Amino acid sequence: MQVTLVDRRNFHLFQPLLYQVATGVLSPANIAAPLRWIVERQANCEVLLGEVQSIDVTGRRVLVDGAALTYDTLIVAAGAHYSYFGHPEWEQLAPGLKTIENATEIRRRLLIAFELAERETDIVRRRMLLTFVIVGGGPTGVEMAGALAEIARHSLKHEFRHIDPADAQIVLVEAGERVLSSYPSDLSEKAQRSLERLGVTVRTRTMVADVAADHVVVNWGGGSERLPTQTVVWAAGVEASPLAKSLAAATGATIDRAGRLIVERDLSLPNHPEIFVLGDMANYSHQTGQPLPGVAPVAIQQGRFVAKLITNRLRGRSIPTFHYRELGNMATIGRSAAVADFGKLRFSGFVAWMLWLVVHLMNLVSFRNRLLVFIQWGWNYVTYDRSARLITGPPDAGAPTGSPSIELASPRSTEPPADNVT
Amino acid sequence: MQVTLVDRRNFHLFQPLLYQVATGVLSPANIAAPLRWIVERQANCEVLLGEVQSIDVTGRRVLVDGAALTYDTLIVAAGAHYSYFGHPEWEQLAPGLKTIENATEIRRRLLIAFELAERETDIVRRRMLLTFVIVGGGPTGVEMAGALAEIARHSLKHEFRHIDPADAQIVLVEAGERVLSSYPSDLSEKAQRSLERLGVTVRTRTMVADVAADHVVVNWGGGSERLPTQTVVWAAGVEASPLAKSLAAATGATIDRAGRLIVERDLSLPNHPEIFVLGDMANYSHQTGQPLPGVAPVAIQQGRFVAKLITNRLRGRSIPTFHYRELGNMATIGRSAAVADFGKLRFSGFVAWMLWLVVHLMNLVSFRNRLLVFIQWGWNYVTYDRSARLITGPPDAGAPTGSPSIELASPRSTEPPADNVT
Numbered sequence: 001m002q003v004t005l006v007d008r009r010n011f012h013l014f015q016p017l018l019y020q021v022a023t024g025v026l027s028p029a030n031i032a033a034p035l036r037w038i039v040e041r042q043a044n045c046e047v048l049l050g051e052v053q054s055i056d057v058t059g060r061r062v063l064v065d066g067a068a069l070t071y072d073t074l075i076v077a078a079g080a081h082y083s084y085f086g087h088p089e090w091e092q093l094a095p096g097l098k099t100i101e102n103a104t105e106i107r108r109r110l111l112i113a114f115e116l117a118e119r120e121t122d123i124v125r126r127r128m129l130l131t132f133v134i135v136g137g138g139p140t141g142v143e144m145a146g147a148l149a150e151i152a153r154h155s156l157k158h159e160f161r162h163i164d165p166a167d168a169q170i171v172l173v174e175a176g177e178r179v180l181s182s183y184p185s186d187l188s189e190k191a192q193r194s195l196e197r198l199g200v201t202v203r204t205r206t207m208v209a210d211v212a213a214d215h216v217v218v219n220w221g222g223g224s225e226r227l228p229t230q231t232v233v234w235a236a237g238v239e240a241s242p243l244a245k246s247l248a249a250a251t252g253a254t255i256d257r258a259g260r261l262i263v264e265r266d267l268s269l270p271n272h273p274e275i276f277v278l279g280d281m282a283n284y285s286h287q288t289g290q291p292l293p294g295v296a297p298v299a300i301q302q303g304r305f306v307a308k309l310i311t312n313r314l315r316g317r318s319i320p321t322f323h324y325r326e327l328g329n330m331a332t333i334g335r336s337a338a339v340a341d342f343g344k345l346r347f348s349g350f351v352a353w354m355l356w357l358v359v360h361l362m363n364l365v366s367f368r369n370r371l372l373v374f375i376q377w378g379w380n381y382v383t384y385d386r387s388a389r390l391i392t393g394p395p396d397a398g399a400p401t402g403s404p405s406i407e408l409a410s411p412r413s414t415e416p417p418a419d420n421v422t
Numbered sequence: 423m424q425v426t427l428v429d430r431r432n433f434h435l436f437q438p439l440l441y442q443v444a445t446g447v448l449s450p451a452n453i454a455a456p457l458r459w460i461v462e463r464q465a466n467c468e469v470l471l472g473e474v475q476s477i478d479v480t481g482r483r484v485l486v487d488g489a490a491l492t493y494d495t496l497i498v499a500a501g502a503h504y505s506y507f508g509h510p511e512w513e514q515l516a517p518g519l520k521t522i523e524n525a526t527e528i529r530r531r532l533l534i535a536f537e538l539a540e541r542e543t544d545i546v547r548r549r550m551l552l553t554f555v556i557v558g559g560g561p562t563g564v565e566m567a568g569a570l571a572e573i574a575r576h577s578l579k580h581e582f583r584h585i586d587p588a589d590a591q592i593v594l595v596e597a598g599e600r601v602l603s604s605y606p607s608d609l610s611e612k613a614q615r616s617l618e619r620l621g622v623t624v625r626t627r628t629m630v631a632d633v634a635a636d637h638v639v640v641n642w643g644g645g646s647e648r649l650p651t652q653t654v655v656w657a658a659g660v661e662a663s664p665l666a667k668s669l670a671a672a673t674g675a676t677i678d679r680a681g682r683l684i685v686e687r688d689l690s691l692p693n694h695p696e697i698f699v700l701g702d703m704a705n706y707s708h709q710t711g712q713p714l715p716g717v718a719p720v721a722i723q724q725g726r727f728v729a730k731l732i733t734n735r736l737r738g739r740s741i742p743t744f745h746y747r748e749l750g751n752m753a754t755i756g757r758s759a760a761v762a763d764f765g766k767l768r769f770s771g772f773v774a775w776m777l778w779l780v781v782h783l784m785n786l787v788s789f790r791n792r793l794l795v796f797i798q799w800g801w802n803y804v805t806y807d808r809s810a811r812l813i814t815g816p817p818d819a820g821a822p823t824g825s826p827s828i829e830l831a832s833p834r835s836t837e838p839p840a841d842n843v844t
Contacts, residue, residue: 010533010813027449029810036581046583049537049813067541100814111432115471119489159458161468368801372794379790388451391432391471392522 021103024389080280083239094232128228136236137174146333149198194333443525446811502702505661516654550650558658559596568755571620616755
C-alpha cells in the first residue's frame with residue numbers, strides 16, 4: 001500500500017494553540033511539525049507539497065499543481081475556515097485564527113495598537129486604539145479574550161510610559177445566548193464570570209452588523225451600537241473548505257448549511273465507498289442526530305478509524321460504523337481559570353486548567369515541541385512574560401525593513417557649526 | 423536624565439544567530455527580545471517605535487514619524503545593511519541576512535527548493551534547484567554554508583522519496599584570497615577544510631558578476647562561469663545605514679568607502695561632542711590604524727563606554743578615549759567544528775565549538791531565550807532535527823493560505839456514478 005499525503009503547507013499545525021501565537025506566548029514552530037519529519041520513517045508514505053486543483057471522481061485522479069495522481073482510495077480532510085456572513089471584505093479588517101500567518105498578523109496588530117496608543121495625544125483616538133473586539137464566543141474567542149486581557153493587565157503593565165495598558169477595553173461579541181454554547185450552561189456561566197473578572201466585556205445576544213477600519217457596528221435587542229476600534233479578531237462563522245462543494249457536485253452528495261459534506265456511517269460519501277471525508281469538512285450525524293463538533297479529537301478519531309477500515313478492507317474484513325468517544329470539552333480563560341466537562345465529571349478553576357495544559361501538551365506531535373511549550377508555559381506562568389511578542393511582517397505592513405529616507409533640516413554650509421562644548 | 427530609545431522594530435535582534443533561523447534550527451523569538459521588556463524596570467527610559475525621518479543638528483531635534491524629539495545628547499547606532507555593489511536589483515533575488523524577515527524568507531526559499539526538486543522530472547532543472555550559492559566568505563557566509571550542508575546531508579536525509587537531499591551542491595563564493603579573511607590564516611584554512619569535508623564547494627578569488635532568477639554568473643582568474651541556481655544568499659558588501667551620509671552632510675564629518683562615519687577618540691562626531699555614533703555605522707581607527715570590525719562585541723563595548731562617558735560628563739568628569747578589548751573571533755562550521763582565535767590562544771574543532779556555543783548563549787539578552795536556545799541546540803545535536811523549518815509567508819510568496827479554486831473534471835449528471843464496491 002502506497003500513501004501520498006498532499007498539503008498546501010509543509011507542516012501540521014496544532015490549531016487549538018494558535019491563539020497563543022497570536023498573543024505572543026509561543027512561536028509558530030512550537031505548534032507546528034514538518035510533515036516530512038512526521039512520516040520520515042514510514043517507508044510507504046510520501047509527502048507532496050501542492051494545491052489540489054481538481055478531483056476527477058470517475059477517473060479516480062487528483063490534479064495537484066498540474067500533476068495527476070491516481071488513487072484507489074481518496075481521503076479528504078481539508079478542514080474549514082472562517083466565513084464572514086456574506087461579507088468577505090471584512091476578512092482584511094478582522095482576521096480569523098486559522099493559519100500561522102493569521103496568528104502572526106493578529107499579534108502584529110495587537111502590539112501595534114499599544115505602540116500607537118503610547119504616542120497618541122488625542123484622547124478619543126487613544127480610546128479607539130485601546131479597544132479590542134473579538135467576534136465569536138466559542139472556545140477560540142473565549143481563550144483569545146482571556147489571553148488578551150492578561151497581556152493588557154499583566155504582561156505589558158510596566159512597559160509603557162504614556163498609557164496604562166490595563167486601560168485596554170476588551171469586548172467579546174457573541175450572537176447566541178451564552179458563550180461556549182456547546183458546553184453545559186453552568187460551565188458557560190463560569191467561563192463568562194472568569195472573563196469578566198479579567199475585565200473582559202461579554203456581549204451576548206449581540207451580532208456584528210458592520211466592520212470598518214476604525215469601528216464595528218453591533219446590533220442587539222435594544223438597538224445598534226458603534227464601537228470605535230481598529231483591532232478586531234474574527235472567531236465566528238465556520239465554513240467547510242470549498243473542496244466540499246466540488247465533491248458534492250461531482251458525486252451527488254449533499255452539503256449542509258455550513259458547507260459540510262453529509263457522510264455515511266463509515267465516513268465515506270454515498271455511492272462512493274472509495275472516497276472518505278473527515279474532520280471539519282464532514283457532517284456526521286448518525287451518532288446523536290446532530291453533527292459532531294469541529295474539534296480536534298473528532299478529527300483524530302475519524303482518521304484512526306478510516307486507517308483501520310482501509311487496512312481491514314485489504315484483508316477482506318469490514319468495520320461498518322464510526323463511533324466517536326467523547327472525552328470532554330475544555331476551555332481556558334487566562335491563567336488558573338478554565339472549564340472542563342467530561343460528562344459525569346466537571347471541573348473549573350485550577351484543576352481544569354491543569355487538565356487543559358496536560359491534554360494540549362500531550363496532543364502536540366513532537367516531544368521537542370512538548371518540552372519547549374512546557375518551558376514557555378512555565379516561564380509565562382511565573383513571570384507573565386510573553387516574550388514571543390515580535391512585530392514582524394512585510395515592509396508595507398508597518399514593520400519597515402528598508403532604509404529610512406532622510407532629509408536634513410540644517411543646510412550644509414562651509415562654515416563649521418556652532419561649537420557646543422558641555 | 424531621561425532616555426528615549428527609538429527603533430523601527432519593537433525588539434532587539436541577536437544577529438549572529440540569524441543564520442540559524444534561516445536554516446530552521448531556531449525560531450525568530452528565540453533570538454529577539456522585546457525592547458520594552460528589556461528596559462521595563464528602568465524608570466528613566468522609554469521606548470518609541472518609529473522611523474527617524476530627519477535630524478536637525480542645529481536645533482538638536484530628531485523627527486520621528488512626524489513628532490519632534492529634542493535632545494541634549496544624541497546617540498546613533500543604526501547599523502549596516504548588505505550592499506550589492508551597485509546592483510540593488512539583485513536584492514530581490516539574493517536576500518541578505520540582516521532582519522528576521524530576511525531569515526524566514528531565506529528559510530522559505532531553501533525548503534521550497536527541495537520541495538520543487540522532489541517533484542521535478544527534468545534532470546537539468548532538478549540540478550538547478552538543488553544548487554545553492556552563498557556569496558561572501560566572512561563569518562556569516564561560512565556559518566550559513568556549514569548549516570546548509572548539514573541540513574542537506576543529515577536533517578533532510580530520509581524525508582524525500584524522489585531525491586536525495588545529500589545531492590545538493592552548496593557553493594560559497596568569496597572575492598578575496600581566503601574565507602574568514604579577518605582571522606589568522608591558519609584558522610581560515612581549517613575553516614575551509616571543515617567546509618569541504620561537509621561537501622561545500624569553496625570558490626575563493628571569485629566574484630559575482632550577475633544574479634538572475636535561475637543562475638548566477640561568477641568571474642575568476644581563469645574566466646567566467648554560469649552557475650544554475652535559484653537560491654542565492656547574500657552575505658557580502660556591508661554598507662552603513664544612510665543615516666551616516668545625512669549626518670555627514672549636516673555636521674561636516676567624513677565617511678569612508680563603506681559609508682561609515684569617521685568618529686573621534688570618544689566616538690563623537692568632529693565638532694559635535696553631543697552626537698555619538700556607534701557600531702557598524704562608525705569607523706574607529708584610532709586604536710590600530712584600521713577601522714574596528716563590524717561585530718557585536720565592538721558595538722557592545724562602545725555602548726557601555728558612551729553610557730559611562732555621558733554619566734561622567736554630568737558629574738563634571740571626562741573619559742577621553744575609547745579602547746576596544748578584543749576578546750577573540752569565532753566561527754562555527756556545521757556541528758562540532760569551529761575555529762576560535764583569542765590572540766595567544768587558538769582553538770579549532772570541538773573545543774572551539776563548545777566555546778562558541780557558550781559565548782553566543784550568554785550573549786542572548788534574556789534567560790528564557792538562553793534556556794530555549796540551549797534546549798533546541800541540544801535537541802538538534804542529538805537528533806539532527808531542525809524542527810523550526812516551516813514554510814511561511816504571504817500567499818503570493820508560494821505558501822498559499824487562500825482557499826483553493828476547484829474545477830471538477832467530471833461533469834455533473836443526473837445518473838448516479840458507476841458503482842464501485844470493493
